Amino acid sequence: MLQLKPTLQNFIKCEVGDGTTASFWYDNWTDFGQLITFLGVAGPSQLRVRRSATVIEASRNGDWNLPAARSIKGQSLMVAHTELPAPVVSRGPDMFLWRKASGNYSHTFSSKETWEQVRHRSPMVPWAEIVWFKQHVPRYSFIAWLAMLNRLPTQDKLHRWGMNVPTSCVLCSSGVESHAHLFFECPFSTDLWGFLAAKFIPNPPCNLSAVVSWIASCNSPPQANTAAILKLLLTSILYHVWKERNSRIFTNAASTIHQLWTAVDRAMRDRLMSFTGPCLHSSLLLTYFSHVSPVSF
Structure with a gap:
């Protein structure tokens, strides 16, 4: 029994x-x-x-x-x-x-x-709905979640753990790689984020916590589409920054900022066009296309 x-x-x-x-x-x-x-x-x-x-x-x-x-x-x-x-x-x-x-x-x-x-319930973190939202891409949100928690194995963290690794940022070679540096004190990641985010709201902040607050302020109904796109854009960029960082460290392959702009834009368009339901599909695509044109790259 x-x-x-x-x-x-x-x-x-x-x-x-x-x-x-x-x-x-x-x-x-x-x-x-x-x-x-x-x-x-x-x-x-x-x-x-x-x-x-x-x-x-x-x-x-x-x-x-x-x-x-x-x-x-x-x-x-x-x-x-x-x-x-x-x-x-x-x-x-x-x-x-x-x-x-x-x-x-x-x-x-x-x-x-x-x-x-x-389950053990913890207080809701302010960035929960920025990372986990209806239109999210799981692999993007997973990396964004780790970034928000400072859990990505950045070079400064590996060095503190006793590993013999260089601590300089492989994206810009001008700073120590940390969460704060990668998102978005690094000139390379700042250009990637700032160029695309500025197409929706001028002068976007370049600090992850400030970015979260900025996007959260856009959650009111008149800006609901913009907020959804900004969440998808942020998680996509966090993912692509981390992917580019790993590519340069482990495969010695580097993409230009222009190539990453194009990759993020392509990822955004693919995701927006994958949604079912004509209303959601059309409204989000229209919002994105009205701000971002392929010729701008």
């Missing part, structure tokens, strides 16, 4: 029917949870019910068949059993229920409901 860990048992409750499936000691079928946890390892000997027993084995002829209580907890259990009917075949098979986020139980399992109860 499957014996689940107590932590998982907190999410499963058993409604005893005929008692032939539910474990007497390991299933959550009373208000005390797992009885092996409630009464302890001495419980099976105190109640004279073997550890592998099903609920039906603690009854006889439709009544509970348990010895007199020998502890305070045992007395509590006996009192509870006077109000709990013993298993009988006429009640049908035992039913296992899953706890919902509301605290109620249901016959159906929902991974979302269970995850909401298991």
Whole structure:
């Protein structure tokens, strides 16, 4: 018989029917949870019910068949059993229920409901909707997420970890490679970001936290399309900057700023044209095309 860990048992409750499936000691079928946890390892000997027993084995002829209580907890259990009917075949098979986020139980399992109860919720970070948004590209947002958390293995970080690596930025050769430098103190990445972002709002900031605040301020309905495009543009540029950095370090291949402008523009157009639904497709494309023309590259 499957014996689940107590932590998982907190999410499963058993409604005893005929008692032939539910474990007497390991299933959550009373208000005390797992009885092996409630009464302890001495419980099976105190109640004279073997550890592998099903609920039906603690009854006889439709009544509970348990010895007199020998502890305070045992007395509590006996009192509870006077109000709990013993298993009988006429009640049908035992039913296992899953706890919902509301605290109620249901016959159906929902991974979302269970995850909401298991997860540790942290305060929402201000950049969450900038990185994870409806139109996002997963690989772009993943790199953007790591960049926001300062978790990318930049050269300064590798050096602090004791690795013998050069710390200079391979994109500009004029500064120590760090998150702050790459996004966007580096002249190369600043040109990449600034040139494209300026087509939507003049004088875009060149600091990642300031960029996030700037894009968040555009989230009002009149600028919803612009905000969606700016989010996609930012995550795309973060991705392409990191990809170019890796290409120069690991393959010795370098792209010009013009080539990266073109690559980001192509990525933007491909993503915008991939959306389903004529309204969303047309409005976002129109917004982008009205600001960015291929001839500008």
